Amino acid sequence: MSPAWWRWVASRDSLTRRLIEAGAPRRFRVRLLDQRLGRPRRDEALALGMAPGRLAWRREVALCLDDRPWVMARSVAPLHGLRGQRLAGLGERSLGHWLFRQPGLERGPIEVSADPAPFHDAPGPWGRRSVLRHGRFAVLVQEFFLDDMADDLALPAR
Numbered sequence: 001m002s003p004a005w006w007r008w009v010a011s012r013d014s015l016t017r018r019l020i021e022a023g024a025p026r027r028f029r030v031r032l033l034d035q036r037l038g039r040p041r042r043d044e045a046l047a048l049g050m051a052p053g054r055l056a057w058r059r060e061v062a063l064c065l066d067d068r069p070w071v072m073a074r075s076v077a078p079l080h081g082l083r084g085q086r087l088a089g090l091g092e093r094s095l096g097h098w099l100f101r102q103p104g105l106e107r108g109p110i111e112v113s114a115d116p117a118p119f120h121d122a123p124g125p126w127g128r129r130s131v132l133r134h135g136r137f138a139v140l141v142q143e144f145f146l147d148d149m150a151d152d153l154a155l156p157a158r
């Protein structure tokens with residue numbers, strides 16, 4: 001992996017904030033693609049340590065700069081960890097904006113993949129996922145960096 005991509009893929013703070021800074025003066029926007037209660041994929045349930053078949057809050061977004069998707073993201077949170085976080089009302093506000101304000105937020109290891117996003121067909125060089133926790137709340141955040149981001153930021157192919 002090139003150092004330029006490593007700085008993105010390995011970052012442990014808010015991706016939203018980094019995209020806003022790197023993409024300036026382009027306008028950042030979270031485009032909500034799908035949000036519902038449902039069953040996670042098997043690999044998502046395993047990553048969250050939850051029994052397959054249990055319900056979870058699932059959210060898919062495109063993180064866009066000037067309406068060009070740079071990142072496709074899918075987040076999955078087990079229902080039993082949700083207590084009044086009111087994530088259903090998040091809409092097109094960034095999950096990260098709320099997450100990184102939580103006191104004592106812990107981020108697990110970041111797993112990297114060169115495979116395309118299993119939930120969207122937009123091509124891109126790298127994907128990553130990690131579990132973020134605070135108290136009983138846990139969310140698996142999966143982010144896939146797209147070719148348009150590489151083009152717009154003149155990043156290497158990989």
Ligand SMILES: C=C(O[C@@H]1C=C(C(=O)O)C=C[C@H]1O)C(=O)O
Pocket residue numbers: 013014015016017030059060061063071073074075093094095096097099141142143
């Ligand atoms: C976790 C973050 O939130 C971002 C915003 C998301 C959303 O609004 O659904 C999903 C994944 C992240 O890329 C972050 O900004 O680091």
